[in-house]
Amino acid sequence: MMSSQLALTRTGNPDVINFANAEIAEQVQVATSLGAAPGSTPLRPDHAEMMARLDGVPAGGGFERMYVQGQIRGHRELLNLNSSYLRAGSDPQLQSVAQMSVPIIQRHLAILSNLREMA
Numbered sequence: 557m558m559s560s561q562l563a564l565t566r567t568g569n570p571d572v573i574n575f576a577n578a579e580i581a582e583q584v585q586v587a588t589s590l591g592a593a594p595g596s597t598p599l600r601p602d603h604a605e606m607m608a609r610l611d612g613v614p615a616g617g618g619f620e621r622m623y624v625q626g627q628i629r630g631h632r633e634l635l636n637l638n639s640s641y642l643r644a645g646s647d648p649q650l651q652s653v654a655q656m657s658v659p660i661i662q663r664h665l666a667i668l669s670n671l672r673e674m675a
Contacts, residue, residue, distance in 0.1 A: 557583040557595050558607055563623045566615040571671055572623065575664075579627070582660060589653060603630075624671045631668060635661045 560576035560583075567573060587594040599607065606626055613619045638654040638661065645651050 558599070559610055559623060559626055562607075562610060563619075566613075566619045567623070568615075569620055569674075571674065572620055575627075575667055575671060576623075579664070586653060586657065589656075590649070621672075624668055628665065628668045628672065631661050631665050635665065 557580055560579040563572055563576040567576075584594040587596070610619070610622055610626060613622055635658065638657045641650060641654040642658065645654060
C-alpha cells in the first residue's frame, strides 16, 4: 500500500495512477475483512529496503519501472502465499480471503505485465 501511495505522488501516467488507486482500495478491503487497520502491519526488512530505494527515485519513467517491477514481485509472492493457503490452510476466514484474493492477484499480474511493457 505504501508504494502505491508513493506512486500517486510520483507519476502522471494514468494507467499507473489507476492501478495504484485500485491497489490501495483493495489493500484496505482485505485488511478490513481480516479485522486489521489498513497499513498497520510493519514492513518486512526486504520490503522496507525496497521502499527506501523507491523513495529515492525521482518522478518519471525510472520510478514507474521500479514501482511496476516491485509490484510484480510482491504480487507473485502473494499469489504463491494465497495458493498455498488454499491447498493447506486451516482457518476458514483466511481460506475465504485466499479464495477471494487469488483471482484478483492474477488479474493484477496481467495488468502489471502490460504496465511493464509500457514503462
